[in-house]
Structure formats: structure tokens, C-alpha cells
Amino acid sequence: MKKIIMEKEAGRFCENKDIAKKLREEIIEPTIREKEPVIIDFGNVSGATQSFIHALVSNVIREYRDQAFDNLLYKNACLEIQKIISIVYNYMQLD
Amino acid sequence: MDEKWVNVNPAQLALTAALALKVGKENAIIQSQNIPLSARYLDRMGLYNFFSTPSPFRQYRKKEPAGRFVPISIIKNGDDQSKFVTDIIPLYHLSEKNSRILSYIVGELVRNVLEHSFSEDGAVVAAQYYKESNRISFAICDTGIGLWKSLQIWHPKTDKEALSLALTPGVTGTTLELGGTSENGGAGLFFIKSIVKISRSYFVIMSGDSEYTLLKTRPDIKNRLYSDPFKDHYAFSNSISRFNGTLVAVDLKLDSTPEFQKLLDDIGDIYDSAVKESRRKPARKPKFI
Numbered sequence: 001m002k003k004i005i006m007e008k009e010a011g012r013f014c015e016n017k018d019i020a021k022k023l024r025e026e027i028i029e030p031t032i033r034e035k036e037p038v039i040i041d042f043g044n045v046s047g048a049t050q051s052f053i054h055a056l057v058s059n060v061i062r063e064y065r066d067q068a069f070d071n072l073l074y075k076n077a078c079l080e081i082q083k084i085i086s087i088v089y090n091y092m093q094l095d
Numbered sequence: 096m097d098e099k100w101v102n103v104n105p106a107q108l109a110l111t112a113a114l115a116l117k118v119g120k121e122n123a124i125i126q127s128q129n130i131p132l133s134a135r136y137l138d139r140m141g142l143y144n145f146f147s148t149p150s151p152f153r154q155y156r157k158k159e160p161a162g163r164f165v166p167i168s169i170i171k172n173g174d175d176q177s178k179f180v181t182d183i184i185p186l187y188h189l190s191e192k193n194s195r196i197l198s199y200i201v202g203e204l205v206r207n208v209l210e211h212s213f214s215e216d217g218a219v220v221a222a223q224y225y226k227e228s229n230r231i232s233f234a235i236c237d238t239g240i241g242l243w244k245s246l247q248i249w250h251p252k253t254d255k256e257a258l259s260l261a262l263t264p265g266v267t268g269t270t271l272e273l274g275g276t277s278e279n280g281g282a283g284l285f286f287i288k289s290i291v292k293i294s295r296s297y298f299v300i301m302s303g304d305s306e307y308t309l310l311k312t313r314p315d316i317k318n319r320l321y322s323d324p325f326k327d328h329y330a331f332s333n334s335i336s337r338f339n340g341t342l343v344a345v346d347l348k349l350d351s352t353p354e355f356q357k358l359l360d361d362i363g364d365i366y367d368s369a370v371k372e373s374r375r376k377p378a379r380k381p382k383f384i
Contacts (some may be wrong), residue, residue, distance in 0.1 A: 013195070015180055015202030017210075018173040021278060047195045047355070049202045050282050059277030080195070083359040090367050091265070091280070 002031045003039045014048035020055035028057070032064050032071050043076035053081075053088045061092040105221035105234035106299065106344035108140050112167045113219040113236040113340065115145035124148045140221060141166035164223045171217035176205045179220070187224055187231070193349050196290060196358075197231060203283040204235045204343055210279070211268055212239025212341060230296070230348045238340035242302040254303030255333055261300070262288055262307070262324040264366055282366070287345065289320050289362045292327065297346040305333045320365040 004027060010019045031038045040056075042048075060068045074085060115123035125148040127134075135152045137143065143150035145167070165183055170176050180198050189197065201220075208218035214237040222233045239245075243257040245268045251257035260266045267281035275281045284300070288309055291298040295318070298309040308330040312318050321327055352358075 011177065011181060013180055013198045013202070015198065015206070016173045016177045017206055017278065024277070046191070047198060049199055049206070050280065050286055051203055051206055054275070054280040054282070055278050058275070058280060062277075079356050080359060083356060083363060087359070087363045087366055088280070090363070091282075094367060 001037045001039065002027050003041060004028075006040060006042050007044045010045075010052070012044060012046050014045060014052045017051055017055040020052045024056055024060065028060055028072070029063070032060055032068050035067060035071065037071040037073055039073045039075050040077075041075040042078065042081050045076075045081065046078065048081050048084055050084050050087060053084050057085070058088055058092050061089065103136065103140075104344075105223050105232045106236075106342060108137075108142055108167055108221045109219045109234040109236040109344075110338075110342050112142060112145045112221075113216065113238050113342075116169075116216045116219065117238040117340075120145060121147050139166070140164065141168075163226075165221060167219060167221045169217050169219055170205050170209075172209065173206075175217070176202065176209065179205070183222075189349065192355055193352055195355055196294075196347070196352055197233070199355075200287050200290065200345055200347070201233065201235075203287055204233075204345075207283055207343075208235060208237045208239070208341070211245045212237040213245075214239030214340065228348070229350050230346060232344065232346045234342065234344040236340065236342040241339050241341055253333070254305040255331070258300060258302060258305050258307050259324055261302075264322050284343075285322070285366075286362060287343075288324065288327075289365070290358060291345055291347065292320065293318055293358050293361060294347055294352045296348045296351070297344075299342070299344040301335065301338060301342040302340065304335060304337050305331070306335050307331050320361065322365075 004023055006014060009023060010016055028038050057072060060072065077085065123146045125146050130151055138150045138152040168179065170179055180202055184194055184198050184201065205218050205220070208214060216238060219236045220234065222231060224231050242261050243251055243254050246257045246260050248268060248271060249260050249266065251260055262284050264285040265281045267275045267279040269276045269279050288298055291309060292312060295312045295314065297311055300307050307324060310328045310330055312328060
């Protein structure tokens with residue numbers, strides 16, 4: 001199991017997609033590939049852009065589907081971030 | 096130039112500075128015979144830094160910019176972007192809600208320029224807070240490839256069509272695939288236009304020969320979001336001077352910004368059907384001969 005403390009990685013407002021991409025490629029994808037859970041902790045993070053969340057998880061959902069849904073765990077996400085994550089989840093399952 | 100007044104906004108400043116950057120400071124001059132005192136604003140916003148013409152306003156008491164305006168600034172990479180969002184926006188002392196909305200808009204718009212414009216000069220930004228009307232004007236401009244080239248994968252015939260595609264949810268310049276690529280979902284500008292519309296404010300985008308303005312929705316009219324920007328209440332012109340880059344300006348009335356969560360609910364509700372609608376191929380019709 002891996003844990004990402006988002007405040008430490010991307011600050012209190014998550015908008016830098018370079019960081020999202022790095023986290024996805026270096027931590028999230030390899031862990032999900034191994035069918036291990038990843039806890040993404042948004043404690044103390046006030047907001048995030050849709051682009052940031054898209055860069056963080058969209059490709060994991062596309063590539064690993066149920067494996068991703070089962071093992072991607074979001075902790076301490078405020079309602080606003082929860083809604084953005086939900087929007088990305090929804091449109092990644094439209095096809 | 097008027098002898099007494101200079102009326103400029105962040106959009107005009109960002110555009111002017113971006114064009115001066117493009118041609119180089121040594122080739123950029125400001126020509127004017129009678130410069131009114133109110134033109135000190137141009138100096139305060141840093142416009143003269145982009146021109147070889149020296150500022151005629153050397154000695155005056157400069158107002159503290161914090162919370163009032165952001166002088167013309169250049170953002171060239173993700174670190175500059177994060178620094179801008181982290182350091183500049185809190186200076187406005189906005190409510191937490193408005194600060195998040197502004198961070199969101201700035202974050203998405205800057206990222207668009209860094210990823211899609213291929214501008215050598217990065218993003219040129221400027222902002223102004225108008226206390227009396229409690230609104231913020233923010234503008235971002237680049238002299239990169241423009242929307243038409245950026246969206247070539249969709250084969251837009253005109254700048255107008257490219258502009259429409261740029262505002263349509265699910266459209267990104269990097270793939271035709273539903274859901275976008277791992278880095279681009281094609282939702283950034285649609286989200287921002289939606290935020291502005293729900294806030295009953297203005298949004299302008301200009302590229303090539305085309306300029307689209309999302310007009311303010313009157314308080315007595317129910318707000319509806321559309322995937323097609325030309326279904327909104329808008330103004331359009333394709334007779335502007337050709338501009339080989341992109342300018343986006345947002346004028347956000349802070350009194351009428353809804354709760355961000357509510358706003359995301361509204362956008363989320365429309366997004367799925369909007370993407371489906373934009374991807375639905377028109378039904379084939381019978382051929383009667």
C-alpha cells in the first residue's frame with residue numbers, strides 16, 4: 001500500500017499538472033498495476049482543478065478500470081474535491 | 096489617446112505587452128504626444144517595461160498593488176504558475192470561496208497556455224480588482240500558435256469553428272478519443288465559461304480573426320449551461336485585426352459567485368450529457384432520389 005500526502009506534494013491548492021503526472025507515473029500507476037491500494041490524502045488541501053485531477057487519475061482509470069476503482073482511495077477530500085474527482089470518474093466511464 | 100483619460104483593462108494590457116514581447120523590446124515603442132496624467136496607470140501596471148520608450152512617469156507616489164492589481168507578469172512554467180496562485184491571489188484578501196474560484200480560473204487558464212500555445216514567451220497575465228463594483232478582471236494572453244492550429248486534429252475550417260471547439264467539453268487538441276489523453280480532458284475552458292456564466296459575469300476569448308464574448312446573464316433569466324457556446328447569450332466578431340495567439344479575459348462579479356460546490360454540481364450535471372451530446376453523430380437520413 002502507498003500513501004500520498006497531497007498537501008506536501010502539491011500544496012494547499014492543487015493546480016500543477018506536472019506534479020500530478022509525476023505522482024501518477026511514479027507512484028499511482030506502478031502500485032495499481034501490482035493490485036495494491038493507493039491512499040491519496042487531501043488533508044488541508046482547499047481545492048484542485050479538474051485538469052489536476054484528470055492528470056492524476058484519468059489514465060489509471062482508463063488502463064486499469066476495476067483494479068483502479070477498487071484500489072484508489074481518497075482520504076480527507078473536501079466536498080469540492082470529491083465533486084471534481086466524481087466528475088472525472090463519470091466522464092472517464094462514458095464510453 | 097484622449098488628452099485627459101486613459102481607459103484600459105487587463106485584457107488590453109496583457110495583449111499589448113504580449114505583442115511587444117513578440118517583436119522585442121527594442122522594436123516596441125509607445126507613440127503619443129499628449130500623455131494624460133491618468134496614463135500613470137500604464138506605468139504602474141508595468142507596461143513600459145515591455146517597450147523601449149521610457150516611462151514619462153518617473154516621480155509619483157506609487158500605490159501599493161497588493162489587493163488592488165497584479166502588474167503585467169510573465170508565467171513560463173508550472174513553478175511560476177504555482178507561485179502566482181500561491182503568492183499573488185491571497186494578496187486580494189478575498190473570501191475563501193472567491194479565492195478558490197480565482198485560483199481555479201487562473202490555474203486552468205495558465206496551464207492551457209503552457210501546454211497548448213507553444214509560445215516562446217509564456218503566458219502574459221494581468222489583473223485588476225474594482226472595489227466599487229466588487230469585481231475582478233483577469234486576462235491572460237499568449238502569442239503562440241492560436242486556437243485554429245492548436246485544434247488541427249479536429250479540422251476546423253475557420254477561427255470561429257476552432258473557437259467553438261475550444262469551448263466545447265471533451266474536445267482537446269491532443270486526441271479525438273473520448274475522455275481525452277492522460278494529461279488533457281478537454282474540459283478546462285468549458286469549466287471556466289460555466290463558472291463565469293453561473294456567476295452572471297463576462298468572458299472573452301480571442302484568436303485568429305475571431306472574438307467571442309459570453310455576455311452577462313440577466314438576474315431574471317434562469318442560467319442554463321450549454322456545450323455549444325453559440326447557444327449561450329453571446330457576441331461574436333470575425334472582423335478583428337488578425338491575432339496569431341490567444342487572449343482570454345474574465346470579468347468576475349464577486350457578489351454573485353455561487354458556492355463553488357453548488358457550481359460544481361451544476362457543471363457536473365451538464366458535463367456528462369454535454370460530452371455525449373457533442374460526440375453524438377448526427378443520424379443518417381434516408382436518401383430519396
